[in-house]
Amino acid sequence: MNMQVDFTPEQRVLVDEKNVLSEVNIEKYRLAGQISQTCLSYIISLLKTSVSSGLSIGEICRLGDSFLQKTVDGVFKRSVEEKGIALPVSIDKNGFVFGVAPEEEDLFQGGQLVAGDIVKITLGVHIDGYTAQVSHTQAIVDDEDAQSVNTPLTGGHADAVCAAYLATEAVIALLGSALYPTILSANNVSNITGHNIRSVVETVAKSFNVQVVPGSRVRRVRRFLAGQNTVVEEKDFKGVTWNQDTEEEKALQTTVKENAVLAQNGDHDWIDAEANPDDFLVEEGEAWLVDIQMAATGGKKGVIRMKEFSGYNDTINIVKPTIFSRDFAVHYGLKLRSSRITLGKIEQYASVYPFKLTHVTDEEIDLPTARLGLSELINHHIIETHPIQIANFIPLSVLANPNGAKREIANATVEVSVARNMTTLILVPASQSTTGYGEVMRLTGGSKVAPPPWVHSSFEITDNSVLGLLNLLQDKKLGVRVKEVQASKVDPSAAADISLDDMVME
C-alpha cells in the first residue's frame, strides 16, 4: 500500500465531507440503528418461542428480511437514493459463524434448534450509506419447559457468551473514553490506540478461557464502508482485526517462546510487524463497529480455522451460499442476457452491500433465471459469495508438531460454538451533541433491546483495567455517557405493517 494516489475532488467529497457527523448524518445513522434494533427485538421475540412454534431458522430469516425491507422503504422516501438492507438477516446456530440465511426452496434451513443452543442473529440496515449493523447472541430455551426457562445456561456456551458480551462493553467504554480528555489523563494515556483495544479483548477472552475467533474486528466505519464487503481492501483503514493466518502464526510463536523461556504469564506480547496496523488513534466524530466473536475452547491452546460449510455428509450434500456481494473492481462483458439483467438489478437494489438473490428478483426476472445469470457472474468474480462458515478448533499440540500428518490434524479438529456480539456506535463530539457533552451514541445492541441471555459462567474478570472500563459505563457523571438507540414498539403479528410513526427514541 505504498502507492499513494490522491483522491479526485468528487472522491474527496464522498470520502471526507460526507462522513462528517452533521445533524442530518447523525439522524440517518440513528434511524438505521432504530430499524435494526426494531428488527432485532422482533427476531428475538420469534426465537423465544421457536421451539414451541416450530419456526425454522430460514423462516425467521426471511421474516426478518421482509420486515427490514418494508421498514426501510418507508423512510427518507425522496431525499435518499440508496438505502436498504446492509446485511441480510442471518441466524447462525452454535458452530456456524456467519452466512446461514436460507432461501425458501433450500434443503438446508439452518438446522434444528433445541434448548441449550446459542444462536447469533446478525443483520444490518443502511440509509444513504450510513450503516448500522448488529449481532446478538441468544440462548435457546424451550418455552414450554419450565425447567429450561428457569435455569441459566452454563458451560462453554456460557463462557463464550459472557466473554463476547463483556469484551464488547469494555471496548465501547474504551472507544467512548476518547471523547473525554479527563478520563484519558486519569489513566495516564493521551490517546486510545489499536493496541489498547486488542489488549482489552484478549484479556477478556483469557479470563473466560475462550479464544477470539478470526474475523473479529473493531474498526472504524465510514459511509458505504462498514466492513460489509470482504473483497475491498480499504485505503485509510483504521481498526483492529483478528486475522486467521496471523493468529495462527502468533499461537505457534508463543509455543516456541514458552518452550524456550518458559512461561510469560498474562503479558500480551505482540509480534512487531514493520508497520503495525494497530498504530492508529481513535478520534471523536468517528463511527465504529465493534464485532467480537468468542469461541468456547475451554481454555485449551489451539487455533481456530474457518471452514466452508457444504452440508452434513450423510443427509444434505451441497449447501450453497445465499449471500452475495458485488465486486465493483471487476469489469467483464457478460454473455448471457439473464446475467446482464441480474447484474442490473443487483446494482440497483443492493448498492455495495451484501444481498440475497430473492431480494433482487421481481416480475422482470424470476428466481431460476436469476440463478442462471448468477453462475456466470460468480464465475467471473463480478459477484463474490459469502459462504456459510463453521469454526473449527485445532489443538496447538497437533498443529505444532512438525511431523504431523494431514489426517492427524483432521482427526483432532473439532467444531466449537461461537458467541458473537456486534454493535455500531458513533462518537458524537460535544459540539454536535444535544446535551452539550460528548457522548457515545450506540446505534445497535445494548441492554434494553438485546439483553444478554441468562447464562452462568464459572469464570469472571479479574483484570483491573477491564473492570475499570466496565465501571466507566456505569458511572453516569464521570464515566462514558452512552446513549442507546431503542427499538420502536413492535406488534409481532402486525410486524410487516409497521410504520415509522410509532418509532420513537426512548
Next chain:
Amino acid sequence: MDSPVPNTTMFTCNTCGLAFPTAELQRLHMKTDWHRYNLKRRVAGLPPITAEVFAEKILQQQQQEQESQQTGGGKRGGVRQITKKDKKKEEKMIRKQALMNQASHSARADTDSINLERPSSPTGSIASSNFSLGDPINHQTFTDDEASDVNSVADTASINEDTASASGEEHDQQNDEDREFNSEDEDEIDRYIKHKMSKRTAISANTCLISGKVFNTVEEKTAYMTKTYGLYVPEKEFLVDLEGLMTYLGEKVGLGFMCLKCSFQGKSLESVRAHMISKSHVMIPYEEEEEKLEIGDFYDFTSSYKSVTKQSRQSKLRKQVIADEDGWVDEDLDDDFDDVEGPESGSEGDEDLDDYNTAYVDGLGYELALPSGARIGHRSLAKYYRQNLRPDAPLREGAGTVMAVNTRVLLTTRDKNTDLALKDSWKQEQRRTNAIIRKEHKFINNQKYYRDELLQ
C-alpha cells in the same frame, strides 16, 4: 506592367509595379506625385510610367513654364515661328488649364475645410501640386546629356528612384522602351486623360460614395455606408489606412466612374451610382487574390505574422514538454495515422497546417489531439476505434466510494508534465473552437438581396 517581386514579405505598390523592403519606404512612395500620377493613369485604364519618364515630364513642364514667364504672354523674336497649329494647341491648353484649375479648386475646397493637417493624403497633394496633368510635351529627341539631367531631377522628385532602379535591369530596358513609346503616344494619351479628368472630381474620403453626404470623419462615413448600403470593410483589425482606402474608393468612383464590385464603367457619376445601388454592388470585393492585392496597400498584416511565429515558438516549447515522443515527425503523420474519428478536420485550411506541430500525442503514443479538436488514432488500433461501445453509466455514490478507497483497483500514476501538456492542448482546442464561433458570427451576411448559391 509586371515587376519582379523578389519576396512576398516585400511591400509592394501595385499601381507602379514596385516593391520596397520596408513599409516606411512604401508609404513615402505613396506620397509622391509620381505615384499619384500613375494612380490616375490606372483609373483611366492606362499603364503606369516609370520614374524617368515622369521626371522628364516634370522637366518639360518646368521648361514650358519658364518659357511662358519669359515671353510674358507675347512672342519673342528670334524664336521659332509660331504656326497656326501651335496657336490652336495653346488656346486649347489654356482652356483646359482653366478647367483643370476649377476642378482642383473644388477639390481643394473639400479637403482644406476638413482635413488641412493631412497634406500627405493623395487628394490634398493634387491640389497643392503645381504639376498639372497632361501638359503638352514638345517633340524632342532624347539626348544623353539631358538624360543625366533628368536623372538628377528625378532623384529629388522621387525618393524611390534608387529602389526602383535597383529592382532590376529589365526595369531600365523597359524604361527605354517606354520612352520610345511615350514620345509617340504620350501626347494623345495625356490629352485623353486630361479630357476625361476635366469632367470629374474625386469623391473625398469623408463623403458618401453614393449619396454624396459629407461627414466629419472617415469613420462616421464608413459607419453610415455600412448601415445604409451594407458596405463591409474586410479585415478591419489589420486596416491601417482607412482614409487612404476611402480616398482610393472615392477616386475609383468619382474619377473613374467605376463600380466597386464589377468591371462596370459608367458614363457619369450618376450612372455608376445607380448601377451600384440596383445591383447591390456597394461593397469592397475581397475574395480573389487580385482583389485583395488591389486594396492591400492600405493594410498591414505584419502583426498576424508575429502571432504565428509566437505560436510556433510555443509549440516548440510544448514539444520539449512532450519529451518522450520524439518519434513523431510531421511528415510521418500522414502515413502513420488514420483519421478515424475526426469529423471536422481540414475545415481550417492553411492555418491548421501552420499549427500542425502543436498536436498533442498521448502518453502511450497512440493518439493525437489536433488543435482543431479532432482526435486521431493510430492505424494499428483502428478496430478498437471503430467499436461502438456503450458509455459507462456513472457510478452511484456507494460504488463510487468503494471504488475510491479500494486499493485493489488498478492504480494509474500520473506524470505532471503529461498532465500539463494535456491541459495545454485542451486549452488550445477550446480557444480554437471559440475562434471558429467568432468567425462564423463575423461573416453573417449583410447584403440586402443576397441569395446563397448553395441554397438554391
